[in-house]
Amino acid sequence: MIVADKKPMEEIIQEVKDHSKILILGCNECVTVCEAGGKKEVGVLASALRMYFMNQGKTATIDEITLERQCDHEYLEEVRDRIDLYDAVVSLACGVGVQFMAEKYQATPVYPGVNTCFLGATEKRGLWTERCQACGQCILAFTGGICPISRCAKRIMNGPCGGSTKGKCEISKEIDCAWQLIVDRLKALNRLEDYEKIFSIKDWSTDRAGGPRKVQREDVQE
Amino acid sequence: MNVKTPSKLEKMLAAGHLAVTSECGPPRGSDPEVIIEKTNLIKNHVDAINITDNQTSVTRLCSLAACIRLKLLGLEPVLQMVTRDRNRIAIQSDILGAASFDIHNILCLSGDHQSFGDCAKGQNVHDLDSMQLIQTVRHMRDEGKFLGGEEIKRPPRMFVGAAANPFADPFEIRVPRLAKKIAAGAEFIQTQCIYNLDKFEKWMKLARDRGLHEKVFILAGVTPLKSAGMAKYMKNRVPGMDVPDEIVNRMAGTPKDKQADEGIKICIESIQRLKEIEGVRGFHVMAIEWEEKVPEIVEKAGLFPRPEV
The missing domain is CATH 3.40.50.2300 (Response regulator)
Incomplete structure (x- = not known):
């Protein structure tokens, strides 16, 4: 939501x-x-x-x-x-x-x-956290279902950066390191070898960078 | 080993010498004398000098201008470039600008988060990450092309470096991450400051097990501690830094007026031990705002005089 x-x-x-x-x-x-x-x-x-x-x-x-x-x-x-x-x-x-x-x-x-x-979720009453930045090209299939764009302070596609400490982000001990979560999840899925695949330069044109966006679908238009 | 660029650092490493690099932070102002003075202190004791790029996100004179200044003095700069402040247009443009002054070394970094610096309310860019920056420089150099596919007239000829932090978490992907940077095109590595030598040895062993030490030149990073306070600060406040209690206690147990000397001693001992590790091909001596101590460290560590290449 x-x-x-x-x-x-x-x-x-x-x-x-x-x-x-x-x-x-x-x-x-x-x-x-x-x-x-x-x-x-x-x-x-x-x-x-x-x-x-x-x-x-x-x-x-x-x-x-x-x-x-x-x-x-x-x-x-x-x-x-x-x-x-x-x-x-x-x-x-x-x-x-x-x-x-x-x-x-x-x-x-x-x-x-x-x-x-x-765009986020309710973790518990009174606590909502971010999950998505609506980049327009979902990469969750490659990152174990955890989004580095919305959850890494540097939106690093090939993380973690050198600031990841004890599972937390360098900017705050309150924030989980997204790449620690990704690594943990890949491990749980028995897919840790996927970590070494380099994520190539992202096309940001579907993101805010590309200008105001529009979804237009003829199949549902009246 | 064949060299691919005119980089003196690359030649030094390829010739099998233990390389020595150091770094200088540009001033928070436009006085070029600050850079000249700092580099004059160390120029005879190192093979190349990294110029930091708005380190800890504090706004400073730009790395590129400072590198040009070094180049004009006949020195060998390593252009540090972070992806925090530039999109892919600016990155490629700055690489070409550096190449136009025959700057032959680049260190590709993501950069500290801007919340640490003097513009905490600013945006960060991260159009690319450090891995993709490595790929970009290699693409521009080896393919002679822009990211957009067009040909570059007189492509950059840069020896491409990356950072590695053996101490950040999670440890289990630290070596896979090194492998990834090598696969992206990194040719030399400068590591985070090493205080926990046991952990570093473990990381190097894992790297050797995969033969990574033969695919990349690893320069071990060292930073002399000035005081017990600095040791504690590094241990507790600097993200991704691992300072064992043993080091903190050794500094704290030294009388205040002797702590700086003790810090230099620890640094030299570290280099001596690191020299014994297979796969360590040189040292990156980061004497933070303490450049005048670099010659002493290099000499006492038996790394002086620097070989000619």
Whole structure:
């Protein structure tokens, strides 16, 4: 899923302090799972903003809506008939949702309420970690199912570097060395001899480097 | 052994001499005198001088410019190049720039993570990794072509080196990793600083078991310890460094004003022991901000005068 983290309250206040009719728009997908932008967080943020405006002696309307998704036309249409009631929207969706909202409702300012962080997994409640950088050309078949692009601080294709110590990365004892994990996994799969295959220079054109990306499939187009 | 490049370092090794290299870190400023002074301290005692490339990710005068400065002084530089700061365009371009000044040695590295340096909030590039950088230089030299396939007019003629850290983890792939670097095209290896000689001997034995010592020139890395504090710092704070307690205790047990001398003594003893290991073809003496001690180490280790090639 897309993992996001809450933005500091002060930053959100800076975004909306001059508005008076604000819609807090949550998303029922990834950001709900990572507890940054679902219905619950919408409620918490709305209450905090109401408190802020009250303390400032200002009158403000803060409404709460949580959509099924903000990355889908269908669901974003659900607010069309009431979008004009607001002079600002704080979207708690990932950056995709914020932008889709902005594209759809040209005349309404949309502010991000979360920081979109990475593609990751829930290790346990309150701990999410990165697993994928969406490079557009998956190499997991060659690396024992562990991604050095997202999990090595230097995205080294032929690791580990000389900084790997006791299974940890040179940048932090909290971070596993991806290449230690790869070696362990290749060993478990009885494929350690694969370690010596040199991974040749990667084609990064399917990555961010190649410019904004698009997946277009005629087989599923209507 | 036939030489493939005009590199003096390659000639020295191919002639069967124990090579001696050292390294200088460029200054954090644009004064060329700093490099000239540092290299003057060591130039008669070494065969080639590595110039580090923004080591520990601290921004410095660039390795290439410092190498050119050495070249203009008639010295033999080893251009260190990290993949952290350059994409494949910049890498190939810098290689050609170096080749245009007849810089004949390159050491291919990935580089420390930028979080260690003065630009911790910066991006890193790693378009290639160190293994692929080795392949790139060999491709440019041997095929005379760019990565894009076009022909290079006057290709680089560089003796290609790589680093090896026998002490990083996991140990079981340390020798396979060396084999991989050799397969990628590495012709000489400069190792991480060696303090744990037992472990290094074990690594060399495993390398010899696979005949790797005959496929690559291995220069054993040594760094004299200046103080007990430095020994502890290296042991505890430098990633991938293995300083046994015995060394730390020996330094700590020496009176403060004698610790520097003790550090030099340990370094010389290490070289003497490393000389006995089959497959060690030279030494890379990294006297960090202590270049003036290199001549003493080289002389007392019996590596002076340097042979002519």
